[in-house]
Amino acid sequence: MSSHAKPRGAQVSAHRLRRAARILHAGGVIAHATEGVWGLACDPLDPAAVLRVLTIKGRAIERGLIVIGADSAQLEAFVAPEAGDAWARATETWPAAITWLLPAADDTPWWLTGAHDTIALRQTAHADSAALCRAFGGALVSTSANVSTHPPVRNAWQARARLGEGPGGVDMILGGLPDTPGRASTIRDARTGQTLRGG
Template sequence: MNGMHVSPHRLRRAARTLAEGGIVAHATEGVWGLAADAFDADAVWRVIAAKQRDVARGLIVVAADSAQLAPLVDPDAGAAWQRAVESWPGPTTWLLPARAGAPQWLTGGQPTIALRETAHALTRALCGEFGGPIVSTSANVSGRPPVDSPWRARACFGDRIDMVLGGRADTPGRASTIRNASTNETIRG
């Protein structure tokens, strides 16, 4: 299985780390990411602080299946939601109309939320073992290139991350495409 090069024990430990409010560095489709429980405000704020990222930019939320993401989407999203679901699983992150009350730490206070049903085997397994959606944002300090290995993740973030899961990217160096699901416009190619 591509991207899946960790033991079941480490996968369970990573899911437990997320459930306990921790941050896990892990491989994703194209780059290394920092993961946290999407609904744990304290954990997500730790990610934002570690990245030195402006909260107004919002964060990407990934899941093992679209049902884990549906509660974050405006129920009236209709065609936009359908467009996203039909493209998943895959490396495309869709900006979708956010449900009223979606956490501001995810939306950045914007009317949209960035969601992806990942095709990366390890990230899917992590979301499945954890049992819900996770923030998965590139493992880098804002404005710098993402790290590309477990040891670089540890060197860059030190004790600001609680675990390095491992794995490898499917398409190293290529971040996910971001598209607006309402307009089909490509935001990041």
């Protein structure tokens, strides 16, 4: 690797990240590479944007959604204050391709938790996903970019073909490459340490 080469996962230009952040702030939906597969990102505090993501995926709102951040500070507000040990267990492993289920703060939007009293959070280890959160200025919904029950999208071509770009689809296909193609993040319960989905 030359001294000028980007590390794996860091593929997206600052210009495209700024454009993506503007789209997200305007209620848009972005398709982007994550650690293992592609994701759909939107502003987690914008219910209309979240509904668009759920509609694109055909996903029931009761299932809840994963929220990612560039650092734990972007995620902490979603966690109940009394979740001390569980929060420590999660933050000790981050950044990593590990999504932790944590007790949700009382004011966490119901469209993120679904029918659960927990919220799924991850401090992403993927360079471009973290850069997208930093460009946006906060945490983002990032759920697998696929129609429910169908395989996840694995590259930009599949994102465009399966999801569409423009009206009825996503507002931007950001680009980038997964770090470990085809391997979804591990999901663990931060209260018990139990692994619910292996990576």
